[in-house]
Amino acid sequence: MPVRLDNIPAPAEAPSLPCLWVWLGLLALSLLVGLGLTLALGEESMLQQSLKFWGLSLGVPSAIWGGLLVVRLMLLLLQQGRAEGFNEQRSLDLTSRLRQGRRALQIVASSFYSAAHDGREDGHTRQIEALLNNRSVLKSQAARGREELVYRHSQFPATLVSEVEANEEAYLLALYRRVLSDLAEPLASLPSTQPLALLLETECTLTDEHQARAWAQAWRESGITQEIEAVKGTGLAAIDHWLDTRSNDHALLLVVAVRLTSGEQDGIAEAAVALLLSNRLRQSGLIPLANLHRPEQERTATVDDLLYAAHQALNWAPLPVAAVEHVWLSGVAPTRQSDITKVLLDLPSQIKPGLGLYDLDTSLGHAGCAASWIAIAAATEAAGINAKPQLIFSGAVDPEAMLWCTTLTGVSPSST
Secondary structure, three states, X not given: OOOOOOOOOOOOOOOOOOOHXXXXXXXXXXXXXXXXXXXXXXXXXXXXXHHHHHHHHHHHHHHHHHHHHHHHHHHHHHHHHHHHHHHHHHHHHHHHHHHHHOOEEEEEEEEEEOOOOOOOOOHHHHHHHHHHOOOOOOEEEEEOOEEEEEEEEOOOOOOOOXXXXXXHHHHHHHHHHHHHHHHHHHHHOOOOXXXXXXXXXXXOOOOXXXXXXXXXXXXXXXXXXXXXXXXXXXXXXXXXXXXXXOOOOOOEEEEEEEEOOOOOOOOEOOEEXXXXXXXXXXXXXXOOOEEEEOOEEOOOOOHHHHHHHHHHHHHHOOOOHHHOOEEEEEOOOHHHHHHHHHHHHHOOOOOEOOEOEEEHHHHOOEOHHHHHHHHHHHHHHHHHHHOOOEEEEEOOOOOOOOOEEEEEEOOOHHHO
């Protein structure tokens, strides 16, 4: 569940000290009242007994005043102790939440394919260059296997996945093979006993049975020897849950997300992504590429909540806003673009629309279940090029879903 800092109560204020002049005035008033009452009510013989007279007229009021002062000082000490105890517990709670919120994962391997990848040996380099230049690969073209249906979308080129793979299951299998082959090498350097958790997300027209069959075949052919366990959840919510429940786990988290176009709407993208993530507290033996910090989701679809989520995502890094010069957008509904623009203008940094802003929805299209993952994979490669922190705004399949903000930072040599 999200780590909340905004519901921590404000620190208790220290109680105010007793006002010296008020108490001195109270003492003088008490002495005057005591003297007056003694003169008015005391017997005449008392005037001849100076010790008794002054004891009653001044001693008794002084004693009462002193008792009240002691009670006031005891109350002050009690209030001060209560405030200090509250603030100490508040500090412990805040420290605990900060430690929990600032848990992070290391990205130790990454692979992604889109329509910007031409399938050649230097395809990854060409792909990231295209994305950093906001070069659009969206175009009006026929849907795969349905020549009569033409719409504007991005599609894997034939050089990446052969068009002879007309069968969608075979096409999906080819994509699974692609991303797993890229991660097979780093996984081969680890023992076969290395625990491996799998978060698999696929969006296509195939049934779950056909998707599972394609995945099982691709996994068998990959040569990866580690046993896998499935992880429940979807998208960045699964990362948030992992950081809460398994941040000290020896297991690596393998994320695989594939989205194939269904030929039903404009502006969608095909994408295939694989990420291998390691808990920062548990060194995997692989050289980390970047740190993926806790994602923060807005609570309502408003500018104020999105701005709060962006600030909180940077705080989890922790980073000042001015440190971020590169922003990625992926899976953001057109209706939320104006909110993104307002948030970027409100952030006190160099982040401005059109400057260091990479909109994958404009260059590739909406990648559905792979939207957040392809932004993370692209930002990982970008961080390796410009050595700068990256801020990601991403959505999900449902355009009405709340947006996520995620910070990605490079890995310092000392941490590797």
